[in-house]
Amino acid sequence: MKINLNPEAIPTKISTKISTKIIVALDVPSAAEAINLCDRLPEVDFWKIGLELFIADGVTVLRELKTRNKRIFLDLKLHDIPNTVASACRVATKYGADFLTIHAAGGRAMMQAAQAEVQDSSTQLLAVSLLTSISATALADDLKVGLEIPEYVSQMVLLARSSGLQGAVCSPHEAAKLRSLLGDDFCLVTPGVRPSGAAIGDQSRVMTPRQAIAAGANYLVIGRPITAAVDPIAAWEQICQECV
Numbered sequence: 188m189k190i191n192l193n194p195e196a197i198p199t200k201i202s203t204k205i206s207t208k209i210i211v212a213l214d215v216p217s218a219a220e221a222i223n224l225c226d227r228l229p230e231v232d233f234w235k236i237g238l239e240l241f242i243a244d245g246v247t248v249l250r251e252l253k254t255r256n257k258r259i260f261l262d263l264k265l266h267d268i269p270n271t272v273a274s275a276c277r278v279a280t281k282y283g284a285d286f287l288t289i290h291a292a293g294g295r296a297m298m299q300a301a302q303a304e305v306q307d308s309s310t311q312l313l314a315v316s317l318l319t320s321i322s323a324t325a326l327a328d329d330l331k332v333g334l335e336i337p338e339y340v341s342q343m344v345l346l347a348r349s350s351g352l353q354g355a356v357c358s359p360h361e362a363a364k365l366r367s368l369l370g371d372d373f374c375l376v377t378p379g380v381r382p383s384g385a386a387i388g389d390q391s392r393v394m395t396p397r398q399a400i401a402a403g404a405n406y407l408v409i410g411r412p413i414t415a416a417v418d419p420i421a422a423w424e425q426i427c428q429e430c431v
């Protein structure tokens with residue numbers, strides 16, 4: 188399936204330094220491939236290390252990104268009992284990542300315990316509200332959640348904020364509502380971003396980069412449209428141009 192949204196229809200309030208708002212997901216299976224991509228895309232300032240790469244050789248990549256003075260989003264999506272998640276967060280702060288993810292569905296006690304561990308570090312926790320791969324049908328029929336997606340995501344993000352977190356991951360579809368609920372100080376990071384014409388893949392709730400920024404996202408996470416492109420450099424440049 189292809190997305191065909193018209194970015195011209197969306198009002199714009201774009202930062203001139205758009206590239207600083209884009210986090211590129213290093214969803215590759217080895218440190219060598221990750222470092223190769225970083226070196227081919229020197230203009231990318233913010234990289235995401237997710238589960239595949241972290242399990243393969245995350246510590247090597249973290250060290251290499253730090254050496255290159257890159258910002259790092261350590262996307263571990265932690266979700267366990269409070270003591271286990273808090274302990275993992277304590278260890279993770281040692282890597283000096285800028286962002287670290289936990290699942291809001293882990294609940295208040297888990298998020299409060301995690302936040303207490305990162306409080307005095309340079310790492311900011313982000314609560315994953317509802318995966319961007321989950322559709323309205325999946326939420327209702329499979330997960331048996333009685334709320335519509337916008338209400339569910341708002342509840343999860345409000346729970347994260349009242350647990351002490353100052354940032355969340357959501358789809359661009361929910362960003363405008365969350366921005367009006369939470370004000371400008373709360374950090375919204377949106378995956379589920381597809382340049383016009385790109386394949387959606389396993390994502391469900393997507394918008395174009397320009398739409399996501401106009402909706403109030405502070406950062407966009409984009410993976411395959413750049414990293415799986417035949418020419419990742421051209422793809423990156425096209426996305427940056429498409430945003431302005």
Ligand SMILES: O=C(O)c1cc(=O)[nH]c(=O)n1[C@@H]1O[C@H](COP(=O)(O)O)[C@@H](O)[C@H]1O
Nearest residue numbers: 212237262317318319356378408409410411
């Ligand atoms: O936490 C995330 O980054 C995340 C949350 C979410 O709800 N959806 C989501 O796609 N992500 C991540 O964002 C990236 C999206 O990659 P692409 O679909 O290739 O652009 C992947 O690395 C996902 O793990």
